[in-house]
Amino acid sequence: MSIPIEMPKLSDTMTQGTLLRWCKKVGDKVSAGDILAEVETDKATMEMEAFDDGILGAIYIEDGGKATVGQKIGLLLEEGEKLEDATAPAKGGDAPKARPDTRTPTGANAAQGGGSTASTEPAPAATVAEDGRRIKASPLARKIAAARGVDLSRIAGTGPGGRIVREDVLSSQPSATVQAVPGAIQPIIAAPAAPAGPGDERIPLSGMRRVIADRLLLSKTTLPHFYLNIEVDTAPLVALRAEINAAAEASGQGKITINDFVLKACVATLEKMPKVNAAWAGDAIIEYGAVNLAVAVAVEDGLVTPVIRNANKLSLRGISDAVKDLATRARNKKLKPEEYQNGTFTVSNLGSYGIESFSAIINPPQAAILAVGAIVKKPVVNAAGEVVAGERMALGLSCDHRVVDGAIGAEYLKVLRHLIENPTLLLL
Amino acid sequence: MHYDLIVIGGGPAGYVGAIRAAQLGKKVACIEKERAGGTCLNWGCIPTKSLLRNAELYHLMNHRAAEFGFKFDNLGFDWEKIIGRSREVSDKNAMGIEFLFKKNKVDYIRAEAEIEKAGSVIARSADGKSETHTAEKILISTGCVPRPMPGFEFNGKTVISSKEAMILSEQPKSMIIIGAGAIGMEFGYFYNAFGTKVTIVEMLPNLLPVEDTEVSQTIEKAFAKQKIRALTGTKVAKAETTENGVRITVEGKKNEVLEADVALVAIGVSPLLPGGLQPELTERGYIKTNDRYETNLPGVYAAGDIIGPPWLAHVASYEATQAVEGMFNADYQPKKVGTFPGCTYCQPQVASVGLTERAAKEKGIKFKVGKFPFMASGKARAIGEIDGFVKILIGEEHGEILGAHIIGAEATELIAELGLAINMEATWEEIVATIHAHPTLSEAVFEATETAFGHAVHI
Numbered sequence: 001m002s003i004p005i006e007m008p009k010l011s012d013t014m015t016q017g018t019l020l021r022w023c024k025k026v027g028d029k030v031s032a033g034d035i036l037a038e039v040e041t042d043k044a045t046m047e048m049e050a051f052d053d054g055i056l057g058a059i060y061i062e063d064g065g066k067a068t069v070g071q072k073i074g075l076l077l078e079e080g081e082k083l084e085d086a087t088a089p090a091k092g093g094d095a096p097k098a099r100p101d102t103r104t105p106t107g108a109n110a111a112q113g114g115g116s117t118a119s120t121e122p123a124p125a126a127t128v129a130e131d132g133r134r135i136k137a138s139p140l141a142r143k144i145a146a147a148r149g150v151d152l153s154r155i156a157g158t159g160p161g162g163r164i165v166r167e168d169v170l171s172s173q174p175s176a177t178v179q180a181v182p183g184a185i186q187p188i189i190a191a192p193a194a195p196a197g198p199g200d201e202r203i204p205l206s207g208m209r210r211v212i213a214d215r216l217l218l219s220k221t222t223l224p225h226f227y228l229n230i231e232v233d234t235a236p237l238v239a240l241r242a243e244i245n246a247a248a249e250a251s252g253q254g255k256i257t258i259n260d261f262v263l264k265a266c267v268a269t270l271e272k273m274p275k276v277n278a279a280w281a282g283d284a285i286i287e288y289g290a291v292n293l294a295v296a297v298a299v300e301d302g303l304v305t306p307v308i309r310n311a312n313k314l315s316l317r318g319i320s321d322a323v324k325d326l327a328t329r330a331r332n333k334k335l336k337p338e339e340y341q342n343g344t345f346t347v348s349n350l351g352s353y354g355i356e357s358f359s360a361i362i363n364p365p366q367a368a369i370l371a372v373g374a375i376v377k378k379p380v381v382n383a384a385g386e387v388v389a390g391e392r393m394a395l396g397l398s399c400d401h402r403v404v405d406g407a408i409g410a411e412y413l414k415v416l417r418h419l420i421e422n423p424t425l426l427l428l
Numbered sequence: 429m430h431y432d433l434i435v436i437g438g439g440p441a442g443y444v445g446a447i448r449a450a451q452l453g454k455k456v457a458c459i460e461k462e463r464a465g466g467t468c469l470n471w472g473c474i475p476t477k478s479l480l481r482n483a484e485l486y487h488l489m490n491h492r493a494a495e496f497g498f499k500f501d502n503l504g505f506d507w508e509k510i511i512g513r514s515r516e517v518s519d520k521n522a523m524g525i526e527f528l529f530k531k532n533k534v535d536y537i538r539a540e541a542e543i544e545k546a547g548s549v550i551a552r553s554a555d556g557k558s559e560t561h562t563a564e565k566i567l568i569s570t571g572c573v574p575r576p577m578p579g580f581e582f583n584g585k586t587v588i589s590s591k592e593a594m595i596l597s598e599q600p601k602s603m604i605i606i607g608a609g610a611i612g613m614e615f616g617y618f619y620n621a622f623g624t625k626v627t628i629v630e631m632l633p634n635l636l637p638v639e640d641t642e643v644s645q646t647i648e649k650a651f652a653k654q655k656i657r658a659l660t661g662t663k664v665a666k667a668e669t670t671e672n673g674v675r676i677t678v679e680g681k682k683n684e685v686l687e688a689d690v691a692l693v694a695i696g697v698s699p700l701l702p703g704g705l706q707p708e709l710t711e712r713g714y715i716k717t718n719d720r721y722e723t724n725l726p727g728v729y730a731a732g733d734i735i736g737p738p739w740l741a742h743v744a745s746y747e748a749t750q751a752v753e754g755m756f757n758a759d760y761q762p763k764k765v766g767t768f769p770g771c772t773y774c775q776p777q778v779a780s781v782g783l784t785e786r787a788a789k790e791k792g793i794k795f796k797v798g799k800f801p802f803m804a805s806g807k808a809r810a811i812g813e814i815d816g817f818v819k820i821l822i823g824e825e826h827g828e829i830l831g832a833h834i835i836g837a838e839a840t841e842l843i844a845e846l847g848l849a850i851n852m853e854a855t856w857e858e859i860v861a862t863i864h865a866h867p868t869l870s871e872a873v874f875e876a877t878e879t880a881f882g883h884a885v886h887i
Contacts (some may be wrong), residue, residue, distance in 0.1 A: 138853030140828045147826070166828075166853055 002081060003052050005036065005074035007067040010048075014041045016068045023047075024056045030076060037073075052076055057083045137164035144169045153207060156337050172337055208302040219364045223280075224401040227359045228409045230417060234375045234391045237261055237423045253317075258393075259349050260320040262372050264426045265419040266347055267291050267311045267319065269412060276412045277344050279365040280402050294343025294363060295323055297330045304330045305363060307343040316426055347372060357394035367403035368412075371396035393420075429535070431457050433755070434549050434563040436541040436702050439466015440741035441569035441732025443525050445748030450532040452756050457535040457561060459551050464525040464536065465518075466571055467733075468741040471591045474521050476614055478514040479594060480773050483621035487654075487775065490621075495812065505622065507599050514594060537561075542704035543568075546725045550704065565727050565755050568707070568715060569748055572697035572733040577606065580667040586674050586690055587667075590615065593692050600624055600689035604676055606664055607694035608635040610772040613647070615692055617774035620656045627657040627686055629678055634660055636772060640784040640833040642819065647835060650776050650815060667691065699734055710736060720762050721751035729755060743768050769847045771840040776816045779843035782831030782850050783821060794824040798856075798880030800872045802836045805886075807867035813837035818876040820846070820856075827855035838869050845873055856880060 007017050018040040024030055030050045037048045057077035061067045077083065135152045137145070141164045145152050148169070155172050157164035196202040205213070219225075237258065245255045270277040274287040291312040294305040306326035311319060329335050346363045351374035360371040373394035380390030395416065399409045419425055431454075435446040438460030446458040463470055482505075488496070489503055529536045539551035539559075549566060552558040574589035576582050582589050588596070590611045603619050605612045608630035620626040628635065628651075634644035635651065635658055651658055662680025669675075674691040678684060699713050707723035707730065708716045714736035721729045731751045732744035743765050754762035772778040788795050801817040802808035816836025823830050832846035849859060856877050864874040875886055 139855045139858050140826055140853035143826045143828075143855060 001078060002057060003054065003076040004072045005050075005076055007039070007061075007069050007071050007073050008048060009069045010039065010041045010046050014069060016066055017041050018066050019061045019063060019073060020045060021063050022059060022074075026056055026059055028056050030054055030056055050076070054078055055081075057081070135164065136162060137169075138166065140166050141169045154211065168337070172341070206301055208299075208304070212302055215364060216361050219362050223362055223364060225362060225398050226401050226406065226409075228397045228399070228406070228413055229357060229359075229394060230413050231392045231394050232417045232420045233380075234258070234393045234420065237420055238375065238391060240423045254320070254324070256316060256320050258351070258375065259372070260316060260323065261423055261426060262349065262370075262420065263293060263295065263308075263311070263323060263347055264316045264319050265416055265423075266345070266370055267293055267314075268419055268426065269416045270345055271312045272415055273408070273412050275408050276368050276399075276404055278367045278403050279344070280367065280400060281365070285403050288344040290344070292342055292344045293319075294340075294346040294366070295326065296346060296348035296360075297327045299331050299333070304335065304340055305343060305346055306330050306335055306340050345369070351375065351393070357396055359396050360398050362398050362400055364400075367400045368409070369398050370416075371398065429457070429559075429561050431455050431535075431561060431563040433457075433565045433567060433752070434459065434541075434561055435567045435569060436543075436549065437466065437569040437571055437732070437734075438464035438525065438536070439569060439571050439732060439744065440468045441571070441734075441744035441748040442466065442567070443528070444745040445567050445569060445731060445752045446534045447528055447532045448749050448752045449756065450534050452752070454756060456533075457537055457563075458529065459537045459539055459541040459549065461538070461540040463522050464529065465522040466741075467573075469521045469525065470518055471594065473741055475514040475518040475594050476590075476618075477773060478517040479510065479618050480614060480775075482510045482513070483618045484775055487621040492812070507622075508597075510622075511595055511597075541702050543702060543725075543728065544704055546705070546727050563727075565729060567748065567751060567755075568702055568723070568728065568730040568734060569732040569744070570700045570702050570734050571744075572739055573700050574693070575696045575698045577664070577667065577693045577695060580664075580691070580693065582693065583669065586669050588690060588692055590692070590694060596690070602673075602688035603627070603690045603692060604629060604674060604686050604688040605692045605694060606667075606676075607696070608632075608637065608658065608660070609694060609696070610636070610770075612692070612694035613772050613774045613778075615694070616651070616656055617654070620654055625657075625688070627659065627688065629662050629664060629676070629686075630658070630660045631663045632660065636778060638770070638784075639772075639778055639780055640819065640831075641786060643778055643780070643833050643835045646816065647774075647776065647778060651774075697733065697739055701734070712736065719764065720754045721747065738765070738768065738770070740768065740770065767847065767850050769843045771843065773840060776813075776836045777839035778833075778835050779839040780831065780833045781843055781847045782829065784831060784833065785819075785821060788821055788830055793830060795830055796822045796824055796880040798822060798876040798878065800876035800879055800886075802869070802872060804875070805867075805869060805872050807869050807871065808837065810867065811837065813869075818842070818872040820873070820876045820880060822856050822877070822880045827857060829854060829856065829859070832873075834873075836869070836872075842870055842873060845870065 010017065020038040020040050022037045023035045030036065031053050032050055034050045035047045036050045039046055039048050054076040056074060058075040061073040067073050136157060137152050138159065142152065144166060150169055150172055152164055155164050155168050158168055159165035241256060241258060241261065248255060270291045277291055278285055278287045290310050293308045293311040295308065296303055296305050308314070308319060308322045308326065314322060326335070326339065343363065343366060345366055346369040348360045348369060349372040350358060351372055354374050356376055357373040358371050360369040362369050375391050375393045377389060377391055379387050380392065382388050395413065397409050397413055433446070433449045433454055433456045435442045435456065435458040438458050442458055442460070443464055446456050449456045458464070468474060486505055489498065489500065493500060526536060537551050539553040542550045542552065543566065544550050544560065547564070548560060548562050550558055550560050574591065580587055584592055593615050599622060602625040605616050605626060605628045608628050612628055613636060616626050616628050630637065634641060635648050636644050648658060659678060659680055662678045664676055665679045666677040667674065670687070673687060673689040676686045676691060678686060705725065707725050707728055710716050715723055715730040715734050717723055717730050717735050721731050723730055729751045731747035733739045735747065746765060750762035753760050767782055769779060769781040785797065798820045799817055803814045808814050813836060816834070816839065819833040821830040821832070822828070829846060829849045832843065834842050859877045860874060864871045
């Protein structure tokens with residue numbers, strides 16, 4: 001039996017290594033303990049030992065090449081074994097069969113056995129979420145998910161008892177991060193896990209908490225963020241809002257919030273600037289046709305970002321109604337998966353908490369997020385050069401520099417400022 | 429009286445819906461004009477299974493006694509007792525429902541119901557008294573009755589429906605059965621077993637036309653072996669009653685004139701609507717409902733046979749449960765019937781769930797077929813029931829169970845496993861990873877699944 005040689009994990013933080021130099025050539029005899037190669041990690045250059053006897057049968061990563069931890073870099077053959085035998089699809093015998101139309105190990109067996117199989121089938125979808133929670137999903141849903149690369153822990157089930165069934169997988173999109181960032185580096189936990197002592201409470205992660213952790217860690221560690229901040233004059237907006245709401249109240253309609261205006265302005269700006277309404281897709285940049293505006297909503301045990309679909313088609317009132325409905329249902333956990341997926345830009349508003357300004361983390365694969373602060377009364381310098389009482393709101397734009405350059409981000413904020421400071425334009 | 433729910437009709441939809449609502453803590457009445465249990469318990473599923481059991485035993489003793497080592501000097505039967513046992517079974521079951529009503533505090537009202545308006549129902553009992561009851565919700569589950577053949581109406585003596593067929597006081601010498609669905613097939617088997625000369629006339633090209641064609645062809649051979657005459661692809665051109673019975677002219681592969689003591693018309697059912705205010709109907713005359721089983725009348729729901737096919741007791745109960753859950757819980761989205769098993773209890777039995785091979789092809793689904801004959805099953809041999817097979821359709825891409833078709837002994841019991849498999853979205857791997865007890869007929873399900881991938885050991 002051949003043994004694959006994999007890139008070893010030589011330090012806690014190592015995710016990939018550079019193969020500086022092979023110390024053996026193909027065809028060389030190898031004994032356990034021999035130095036096979038020199039590998040450079042993020043910290044040091046280390047020697048890589050052989051753990052088994054055999055013949056070095058193949059080298060997949062040449063000197064100077066990089067490989068992620070666990071990636072196959074070579075193959076160790078048994079004495080007398082030929083490379084073709086080791087790499088040909090297994091037939092008969094005890095070896096697991098990999099031909100699609102014959103038996104493959106069942107999900108259960110594969111999970112228990114755990115052995116290295118030469119299967120070419122997609123890996124079975126995980127039965128357990130990363131936080132240890134069992135994922136309730138039908139066998140068929142698991143197979144389809146595995147075939148399509150859909151992460152079951154990100155799907156809400158509609159079957160009996162919340163079980164994920166076929167329809168749920170078919171109607172979900174492959175995980176956005178997987179789709180938009182092929183080969184994205186898996187987030188790694190750099191810091192050692194915190195131990196819980198006596199008197200401390202250990203709270204198991206909810207699925208939502210796990211998603212927040214994964215996505216934001218991925219975003220903050222792999223996306224090149226930069227931040228732009230402006231302050232806008234909100235006096236005209238506040239005045240217009242008062243006028244509109246007085247009329248709305250008289251006709252029995254709901255009030256429009258400051259945030260509704262900001263959302264509308266944000267959407268109108270995105271429509272003018274598709275370069276910001278975009279995503280990084282590995283080998284391309286996608287500029288979205290529609291503006292699907294994600295709005296961050298704090299819920300009991302975390303945060304969700306319901307999406308106002310085709311927000312560019314909605315009036316101020318339409319956006320106001322949509323966000324009210326989505327936020328209410330988000331708090332009641334009544335959102336359908338498609339209602340929080342596929343946003344193209346996110347707005348996070350902490351103004352109601354009195355936060356004056358902040359910087360938000362981009363929600364990947366989106367390219368930017370807008371952080372909205374509270375309206376603050378403060379002394380400002382007017383056009384005549386006098387210090388007077390004014391109203392200001394801080395806006396912060398976080399951008400993924402791979403997609404949005406500084407000038408584009410700045411232009412975005414300029415257009416946005418114009419709309420907010422001339423709010424009647426939002427009523428057109 | 430004021431109720432949370434009034435159910436009109438006490439069949440498998442009505443009584444189940446009423447009890448479920450009571451379990452949810454609602455105040456419920458069930459108005460039934462005849463006897464609780466509906467067609468199923470009184471005039472369908474249950475009493476016919478009793479008759480068929482008699483037929484199976486008699487057929488075995490009559491035709492296969494020597495094979496099993498039995499000897500009789502004169503084997504006979506008592507027709508009256510056969511019918512009597514069937515009625516007794518029905519009576520006991522119906523009493524069971526009345527007990528369940530009491531246990532769950534459902535008011536059982538024996539009366540004819542009329543919807544006065546949404547929220548109000550008039551109950552007219554047989555003694556002429558009438559009472560008006562009000563309710564938040566009304567569930568119509570009045571079901572269906574046998575459909576007559578135009579120009580050849582039921583007369584209860586020579587032109588009969590399934591209802592009369594299960595209580596004929598005298599066994600007819602000959603019978604023509606029009607329609608080879610489950611009802612026609614079951615009575616065909618029953619009467620033939622006791623020596624009535626049976627001719628089945630079916631317009632479509634196969635017996636049990638909704639089943640997988642391979643299954644239909646197998647039962648056609650089995651019926652021919654039992655000496656039941658089956659005229660498929662044959663339609664009734666003229667049907668009339670005569671002095672001694674019926675005369676039916678048929679057109680098919682051969683045009684001929686058939687005569688018999690009795691004609692059993694088993695061509696389907698017609699909806700039976702309650703009196704009073706009528707909800708909107710479909711083109712075929714069934715009550716139209718939305719995805720919450722609600723009719724166009726606010727607060728008036730409908731479930732069971734009255735909302736259209738499939739006309740099956742187990743489907744009716746499911747619909748009523750879903751309707752009731754949805755009525756009292758706005759957050760619950762009632763489910764519509766998707767996959768359901770269909771069973772025919774003649775011998776050999778026929779049972780199926782999911783897609784037929786025909787349907788899978790029409791849908792353009794790629795699939796593999798696994799088939800295992802009972803002839804290769806040890807248990808089937810031991811009990812002397814080697815006819816038939818298990819056939820399983822498996823999706824090629826993901827290995828899901830698309831459909832299953834079983835013909836043979838206990839087929840109707842064996843199908844449950846596959847219904848569960850489809851509903852749970854199991855794939856073939858879960859079936860073959862499940863150890864099936866040996867020796868059982870259910871091993872054939874396992875083997876058929878293995879066969880699809882060329883791995884069956886016993887064939």
